[in-house]
Amino acid sequence: MEPKGTSQVLDLRMEAAPTEKIYEYLHVADVHLIPKSSTDSVVVSSTAFQCLGALAPIVVPNTKHFELLEKEIVKYNNRKELKEAIIKLILDEDFRKDVLNSAEKYVNNNSSEKVAELFIKLFRDI
Numbered sequence: 323m324e325p326k327g328t329s330q331v332l333d334l335r336m337e338a339a340p341t342e343k344i345y346e347y348l349h350v351a352d353v354h355l356i357p358k359s360s361t362d363s364v365v366v367s368s369t370a371f372q373c374l375g376a377l378a379p380i381v382v383p384n385t386k387h388f389e390l391l392e393k394e395i396v397k398y399n400n401r402k403e404l405k406e407a408i409i410k411l412i413l414d415e416d417f418r419k420d421v422l423n424s425a426e427k428y429v430n431n432n433s434s435e436k437v438a439e440l441f442i443k444l445f446r447d448i
Contacts (some may be wrong), residue, residue, distance in 0.1 A: 348376035393424035
């Protein structure tokens with residue numbers, strides 16, 4: 323049973339969504355949480371990079387998975403910071419816009435077309 327009044331505020335989805343549904347969910351999401359455990363390995367989060375272009379604010383734990391991203395996502399170190407990050411993204415429109423503008427800039431600067439152009443230039447210079 324849901325706490326009184328939360329059904330209109332929170333629509334929690336926990337499922338292995340089919341690929342065609344993922345971006346549909348992201349486009350209507352206020353926040354995209356990506357859980358990752360701490361590791362000493364050299365890693366990246368393919369989920370973060372694949373979903374960045376949907377321009378749903380991404381909130382992540384401050385782990386090595388996300389060390390290549392700064393302003394494009396929101397990082398937290400503990401539950402208190404997680405709660406604060408979610409609330410700030412929902413209530414502070416300027417903060418939300420800054421995060422999404424940084425994400426959009428990253429996506430545009432690292433598009434497949436731009437990466438391909440860099441490789442073509444590299445091969446032509448060889």
